[in-house]
Amino acid sequence: MLRKLTLPLLSVCCTFSYTVFCAPVFAAEVNIYSARQENLIKPILDIFTERTGVTVNLVTGAADELIQRLTLEGDNSPADMLITEDVGRLYRAKQAGVLQAVESAGINDVIPAQYRDSEGFWYGLSLRSRVIIYDKARVSPADLSTYADLANPKWDNKICVRSSGNIYNQSLVASMISRNGIEATELWATGLVGNFGRDPQGGDREQISAVAAGQCDLAISNTYYFGGMLKSDDEAVRKAAEAVAVFFPDQGGNGAHMNVSGAGITKAAKNRDAAVQLMEFLAGEEAQAWYAEVNNEFPVRSDVPASELLQSWGTFKADNLALEQLGIHNADAVRLMDRAGWK
Amino acid sequence: MANTMDKAPEGALSSLKTGFYNRLSMLGILVLCLLLCVPVLTILASVTSSSDGVWQHLYDTVLGDYVTHSLTLLAGVGVSVLVLGIGPAWLVTMTRFPGSRILEWALVLPLAMPAYIIAYTYTGMLDVGGPLQGWIRESFDLRFGDYWFPNVRSLGGAVAMLALVLYPYVYLLSRTAFLEQSVCVLEVSRTLGASPWRAFTRVAIPLARPAIIAGLSLVLMETLADYGTVQYFGVSAFTTGIFRTWFGLGSITAAAQLAAVLMIFILFLVLTEHWSRQQARYHHTSNKYSRLPQLQLTGWKRVAAMIYCILPVLLGFLIPFIQLSFWAVDTWHLVDKDSFFTLFMNSLELASITAVIALLLGIFITYSKRLRPTLTLRGVVRVMGLGYAIPGTVIAVGVLIPFAWFDNTLDAWMREHFDIATGLLFSGTLIAVVFAYLVRFLPVALNTLDAGLGKIKPTMDDVGRSMGLSPLQILRRVHLPLLQGSLLTASLLVFVDVLKELPATLILRPFNFNTLAIRTYELANQERLTEAASSALLIVLAGILPVIILSKSISRSRPGHDSST
Numbered sequence: 001m002l003r004k005l006t007l008p009l010l011s012v013c014c015t016f017s018y019t020v021f022c023a024p025v026f027a028a029e030v031n032i033y034s035a036r037q038e039n040l041i042k043p044i045l046d047i048f049t050e051r052t053g054v055t056v057n058l059v060t061g062a063a064d065e066l067i068q069r070l071t072l073e074g075d076n077s078p079a080d081m082l083i084t085e086d087v088g089r090l091y092r093a094k095q096a097g098v099l100q101a102v103e104s105a106g107i108n109d110v111i112p113a114q115y116r117d118s119e120g121f122w123y124g125l126s127l128r129s130r131v132i133i134y135d136k137a138r139v140s141p142a143d144l145s146t147y148a149d150l151a152n153p154k155w156d157n158k159i160c161v162r163s164s165g166n167i168y169n170q171s172l173v174a175s176m177i178s179r180n181g182i183e184a185t186e187l188w189a190t191g192l193v194g195n196f197g198r199d200p201q202g203g204d205r206e207q208i209s210a211v212a213a214g215q216c217d218l219a220i221s222n223t224y225y226f227g228g229m230l231k232s233d234d235e236a237v238r239k240a241a242e243a244v245a246v247f248f249p250d251q252g253g254n255g256a257h258m259n260v261s262g263a264g265i266t267k268a269a270k271n272r273d274a275a276v277q278l279m280e281f282l283a284g285e286e287a288q289a290w291y292a293e294v295n296n297e298f299p300v301r302s303d304v305p306a307s308e309l310l311q312s313w314g315t316f317k318a319d320n321l322a323l324e325q326l327g328i329h330n331a332d333a334v335r336l337m338d339r340a341g342w343k
Numbered sequence: 344m345a346n347t348m349d350k351a352p353e354g355a356l357s358s359l360k361t362g363f364y365n366r367l368s369m370l371g372i373l374v375l376c377l378l379l380c381v382p383v384l385t386i387l388a389s390v391t392s393s394s395d396g397v398w399q400h401l402y403d404t405v406l407g408d409y410v411t412h413s414l415t416l417l418a419g420v421g422v423s424v425l426v427l428g429i430g431p432a433w434l435v436t437m438t439r440f441p442g443s444r445i446l447e448w449a450l451v452l453p454l455a456m457p458a459y460i461i462a463y464t465y466t467g468m469l470d471v472g473g474p475l476q477g478w479i480r481e482s483f484d485l486r487f488g489d490y491w492f493p494n495v496r497s498l499g500g501a502v503a504m505l506a507l508v509l510y511p512y513v514y515l516l517s518r519t520a521f522l523e524q525s526v527c528v529l530e531v532s533r534t535l536g537a538s539p540w541r542a543f544t545r546v547a548i549p550l551a552r553p554a555i556i557a558g559l560s561l562v563l564m565e566t567l568a569d570y571g572t573v574q575y576f577g578v579s580a581f582t583t584g585i586f587r588t589w590f591g592l593g594s595i596t597a598a599a600q601l602a603a604v605l606m607i608f609i610l611f612l613v614l615t616e617h618w619s620r621q622q623a624r625y626h627h628t629s630n631k632y633s634r635l636p637q638l639q640l641t642g643w644k645r646v647a648a649m650i651y652c653i654l655p656v657l658l659g660f661l662i663p664f665i666q667l668s669f670w671a672v673d674t675w676h677l678v679d680k681d682s683f684f685t686l687f688m689n690s691l692e693l694a695s696i697t698a699v700i701a702l703l704l705g706i707f708i709t710y711s712k713r714l715r716p717t718l719t720l721r722g723v724v725r726v727m728g729l730g731y732a733i734p735g736t737v738i739a740v741g742v743l744i745p746f747a748w749f750d751n752t753l754d755a756w757m758r759e760h761f762d763i764a765t766g767l768l769f770s771g772t773l774i775a776v777v778f779a780y781l782v783r784f785l786p787v788a789l790n791t792l793d794a795g796l797g798k799i800k801p802t803m804d805d806v807g808r809s810m811g812l813s814p815l816q817i818l819r820r821v822h823l824p825l826l827q828g829s830l831l832t833a834s835l836l837v838f839v840d841v842l843k844e845l846p847a848t849l850i851l852r853p854f855n856f857n858t859l860a861i862r863t864y865e866l867a868n869q870e871r872l873t874e875a876a877s878s879a880l881l882i883v884l885a886g887i888l889p890v891i892i893l894s895k896s897i898s899r900s901r902p903g904h905d906s907s908t
Contacts, residue, residue: 076750
């Protein structure tokens with residue numbers, strides 16, 4: 001039996017050692033750890049390579065694990081850039097000491113101050129809002145107003161939202177903590193939990209589907225999930241999305257809660273210049289349009305128009321809270337949600 | 344393999360020499376085992392550090408939920424897999440009914456289906472917004488709440504999903520055991536007036552206990568390690584708690600401590616079972632293996648047996664497989680197909696390399712344990728066995744910490760003394776990935792081989808030794824041929840497990856390297872389940888062949904089995 005296995009075994013070992021030890025090395029390159037998934041970033045990186053001749057190497061993964069890997073690898077980490085969703089993660093990366101500050105006039109001029117780190121450790125590259133999705137048949141937008149109003153007993157048993165383990169919810173709660181303090185926010189969260197139509201489960205899309213199916217009247221979701229459903233190839237999904245609509249809350253107050261996907265240069269970067277070059281490219285007009293549209297997000301630059309679909313939702317007032325605040329209050333938000341019984 | 348050339352036993356000098364080499368190799372194996380224990384020990388070591396009041400917060404809020412939900416999950420999955428696994432194993436082994444020949448191997452198919460994929464699939468079908476409930480509402484003009492429908496995304500749902508894909512472990516191992524049982528014992532019980540049912544419950548099951556327990560413990564460990572399913576269903580279990588504590592509360596110490604508690608709990612379970620078996624031994628004393636008397640079922644019994652055996656395959660494999668196929672066809676034009684071949688090969692490459700290494704290590708470790716069951720070795724192997732019950736991400740971090748430490752220390756030392764920067768040698772390479780797989784899946788191989796080796800009577804070794812064979816020669820000429828079935832089972836189980844593995848691959852892999860599981864995860868994570876179907880389907884397809892081989896070879900494993908039947 002062993003002898004029969006020898007040849008295949010040998011060949012497997014050879015390819016294996018090739019991939020491990022002999023992967024080709026080029027002079028100009030940027031190595032990226034990305035929590036933004038391959039199909040949402042690889043095409044634009046390929047264009048960058050085509051234009052500049054700089055090779056881009058990519059490992060995708062979950063944000064927190066990538067930050068952990070960066071931390072443990074330390075100064076020898078091969079990564080030059082970290083790309084991730086949600087400012088909560090970018091802040092964690094900064095706190096973990098794996099990023100370095102970058103000053104680039106080219107970037108600072110085009111990305112609004114609230115969407116980047118005040119010291120230049122990270123930059124937002126695309127924008128999303130966390131909004132209320134309501135059933136067009138059962139809910140009149142006139143009844144909707146603020147995030148705070150979601151704790152109103154009139155919504156008893158009517159709200160669908162995902163688990164508090166999700167960072168988007170943590171960031172939303174963190175923004176409220178930063179505005180209203182812990183005590184008031186905890187009261188609000190307890191009220192909101194009392195209005196849940198079901199135990200938190202699934203992702204944002206499932207909350208929207210549950211509203212369309214009639215299990216809840218309202219859902220809390222990021223805008224791009226709703227956009228993705230509207231553009232879906234699956235007729236049933238499209239039909240569900242068409243039964244509901246977006247409401248941007250707090251238009252009379254602070255504005256709708258905003259978040260970013262963004263990037264930072266790592267402290268260990270060996271190809272710092274090329275990485276900065278890539279960052280500038282991603283903040284450029286052309287990349288911005290693609291980067292936002294591929295995931296139904298808003299460009300972070302105000303001079304680049306959003307896609308037609310997103311524009312069809314109308315203009316809205318965005319919260320201008322410095323996003324760092326969401327990171328600062330993240331751990332408080334998690335504890336608060338635990339206490340409020342938000343599963 | 345069995346007919347290698349004979350060598351006459353040599354003189355006293357050579358036996359002295361082999362004694363020395365034996366001791367050396369025993370030491371080598373111990374070191375190797377210790378190395379594989381490093382990730383588990385890294386996590387256990389966290390128990391001693393302080394976690395700044397995080398435990399108080401957990402205790403006040405969510406810890407109760409974590410514990411009760413995980414225990415419910417364990418109990419539910421445990422009972423379900425026994426029902427789904429043992430019954431069909433007995434029926435297809437001892438009776439004949441229409442389709443029983445096909446079911447023999449088809450019952451193993453769900454093993455190729457990763458738990459997170461079956462969870463996505465059923466949710467897509469049965470959720471409030473899914474096609475089935477939509478159809479109910481439309482056809483009967485109902486609204487949500489007007490009709491009863493079970494909620495897939497619940498603790499009960501998680502139990503069902505895990506049980507449906509994990510029962511094959513119990514099925515496989517108990518079937519192997521039933522096939523190996525001597526008919527004599529059963530015949531004796533029948534002549535003593537026991538009904539077939541009584542013979543099954545009072546004789547066959549107790550005799551198959553080590554195998555059933557081995558299967559069950561694999562299932563329970565997988566259940567405790569599962570993250571994908573419980574997280575997706577929003578069940579706050581121990582694993583989801585570990586992640587929440589780690590990232591949400593930012594306390595890697597408290598998270599590692601939670602994982603350590605999990606491990607200690609498992610150790611406790613394993614030891615309890617071991618203790619309850621006490622001195623009982625389970626090798627077969629008779630060598631009389633006549634053909635199994637397969638009872639031809641008739642009437643309602645036939646129908647009942649058919650339904651009982653078809654249901655697990657239908658729910659655990661056919662329905663999700665067909666649904667995935669539909670989705671894959673629907674979304675085929677959206678999927679990046681060019682990379683499929685590379686992804687497929689990458690998955691196969693990792694799975695086969697790990698399977699081969701796990702097999703070799705498994706043989707040497709279990710055999711050394713048999714030769715010299717010292718307390719140290721047994722203890723180390725037990726600690727190593729915990730790897731299977733730990734969530735892949737935690738293992739990955741347990742691998743990352745020592746690897747990065749080693750690389751960075753070596754780099755610093757080389758810089759200082761030779762002015763050479765070695766950088767990261769192992770971190771971020773496939774070596775780290777395979778190492779993590781071994782830590783996680785070697786216990787599967789060990790379990791299987793241990794069970795196989797345990798059935799070979801120690802007198803066989805004694806006979807071999809008295810004929811002057813060295814332990815290595817006995818291994819090669821006596822044990823390995825007898826173990827062929829177990830060897831195949833061990834390597835194929837590891838192979839399929841690696842194919843399905845996601846979290847460790849995700850964290851540890853090098854640049855520009857992806858597998859099928861990663862592609863599936865990326866799309867599913869963007870909540871684009873239907874587009875994830877084609878890569879999910881490829882994982883299942885890659886796993887089917889080994890699973891069928893496995894099942895077929897087990898059918899042939901009955902001692903004295905005539906290959907023409």
